[in-house]
Amino acid sequence: MSERLHPAEWDRDTGPFFAAAREGRLVYRRCNACGRGNHVPMASCRYCGSTETEWRESEGTGTLYSWTTVMHGVHPAWPVPYTVVIVALDDAPDVRLTGSLPGAPELNAGQAMQVWFESIGEGRVLPNWRPAEAKQERGQS
Ligand SMILES: [Zn+2]
Numbered sequence: 001m002s003e004r005l006h007p008a009e010w011d012r013d014t015g016p017f018f019a020a021a022r023e024g025r026l027v028y029r030r031c032n033a034c035g036r037g038n039h040v041p042m043a044s045c046r047y048c049g050s051t052e053t054e055w056r057e058s059e060g061t062g063t064l065y066s067w068t069t070v071m072h073g074v075h076p077a078w079p080v081p082y083t084v085v086i087v088a089l090d091d092a093p094d095v096r097l098t099g100s101l102p103g104a105p106e107l108n109a110g111q112a113m114q115v116w117f118e119s120i121g122e123g124r125v126l127p128n129w130r131p132a133e134a135k136q137e138r139g140q141s
Contacts, residue, residue: 003077003121004077004120004121005075005077006120006121006122006124007124007126009124013040013041013042013043014040014041016041016055017041018124018125018126020055020057021117021125021126021127022123022124022125024117024125025057026057026058026060026115026127027055027056027057027058028041028055028056028058028089028092028095029041029042029053029054029055029056030053030054030055030056030092031045031047031048031050031052031053032050032052032053032054033045033048033050033052034047034048034050036048036092036094037056037089037092037093037094037095038053038094038095039094039095039096039097041053047094056091056092058089058091058092058095058115059090059091060114060115061089061090061091061112061113061114061115061132062087062088062089062090062097062112062113062114062115062129063087063088063090063110063111063112063113064085064086064087064107064108064109064110064111064112064113064131065086065087065088065096065109066085066086066109067083067084067085067086067107068083068084069081069082069083069084069104070082070083070084078100081103081104082100082101082102082103083100083101083102083103083104083105083107084098084099084100085098085099085100085101085107085113085129086098087099087113087129097127097129099113099127099128099129099130100128101129101130105131107131111131111132112131112132112133113129113130113131113132114129114130114131114132115127115128115129116128116129116130
């Protein structure tokens, strides 16, 4: 059995992030006092402590901040190799989100990334990331 681990969608602070993903939207928590994005979302801003924060919709583009390729399997839901990526949002660079790519693709720090929404069963959806070039396939002719 290779069931994926599911996020805690019932959590007061993080639940809206996953609810938006089910609707194909990427959201992040923005602080109205200092203007920075916060992730993981929580009750107060991690930078200035203000509780004046709100959900903002992201354009869903980012840049590759870091990555690592996993070669040693630890769970049947994650066949190796796979590459874990950390992406900084273009519209909120303080917000860095994780994703994964199959295999060991050639990547470059700072390259453009595009969000996509991965169904993981039971109606659950996670934001995931891929190089932005992959999204342009439809437009090429
Ligand atoms: Zn703040």
